[in-house]
């Protein structure tokens with residue numbers, strides 16, 4: 001086990017997460033506890049419930065992370081917690097716990113930007129791979145696709161600049177909204193993806209949206225088209241409720257599966273369109289793709305083909321670290337620690353919106 005041992009804490013939304021990394025970035029443990037059941041009766045994430053759940057879950061989640069890593073809290077040498085963006089009350093729980101552990105042990109502390117965690121997560125090794133992660137190169141292109149972001153970042157010598165972001169909805173968000181309209185429960189993205197697998201490719205088409213000459217993403221047009229199409233189908237088929245269908249009568253209508261396949265094709269097509277145009281304007285040699293929506297099956301099939309055709313070194317986040325987790329927070333902190341950056345635990349504040 002290489003030193004320093006890093007404890008990561010992530011409580012920005014509705015997952016309570018804790019991880020331990022060794023000094024070379026190997027993940028010794030990563031535990032994520034979902035609060036889905038607690039929020040389900042309300043049909044969405046309730047901020048105050050999230051905060052209370054983080055407090056209630058922390059002892060078990062951190063206990064499990066330390067036990068799996070085979071260490072005690074006293075052996076932790078660096079502490080990191082997410083400072084934002086996210087739900088302030090939820091962030092405050094993890095951030096305050098992190099500050100307290102760092103202060104009590106006299107350890108260096110890092111207040112990590114959630115997107116910085118995602119940005120470097122493609123370098124993490126999947127579980128079972130004993131090699132330490134590669135050091136991120138001095139220059140690379142980062143693509144973060146999540147419930148809150150569809151963003152392209154240029155990373156140069158540790159400095160991050162935003163090249164493109166979404167003008168309206170994020171990619172994961174439209175998967176959720178289209179799924180919700182069909183009666184699926186949050187998070188709908190993975191279920192929509194799964195259903196789209198059973199649609200007939202090309203049976204229906206939605207155009208790939210562009211936002212003028214910019215490389216910015218825009219998903220609200222696709223969302224409206226998909227919702228209108230659902231309405232049209234409902235006039236033919238009657239009310240569609242896949243929440244009920246999936247539970248009881250099995251297979252959803254083929255027309256719905258085809259619609260979802262077309263929706264997904266356009267959503268993923270937009271990602272490839274932006275990458276293609278960016279590469280023409282400003283060629284890049286390494287692309288790191290992360291975020292919850294980087295779990296998308298079509299995206300994970302198409303990106304490697306695209307990257308190979310352009311001779312690009314593609315780093316696709318290991319599935320297990322695509323959604324929110326604390327290993328990515330500890331990893332980002334380790335990279336900061338190596339550059340000699342630390343935060344004052346008393347000065348670091350939780351913030352709902354902060355630029356990267």
Ligand code: KG4
Nearest residue numbers: 146147148172189193292293295296323324
């Ligand atoms: O990164 P993440 O866990 O949380 C945020 O920081 O937002 O991303 C969650 C988002 C949700 O919108 C979820 O529906 C979406 O990622 N997502 C997917 C898939 N798996 C998760 N979207 C499309 N296809 C998937 N397979």
Ligand code: ZN
Nearest residue numbers: 118146323324
């Ligand atoms: Zn996230």
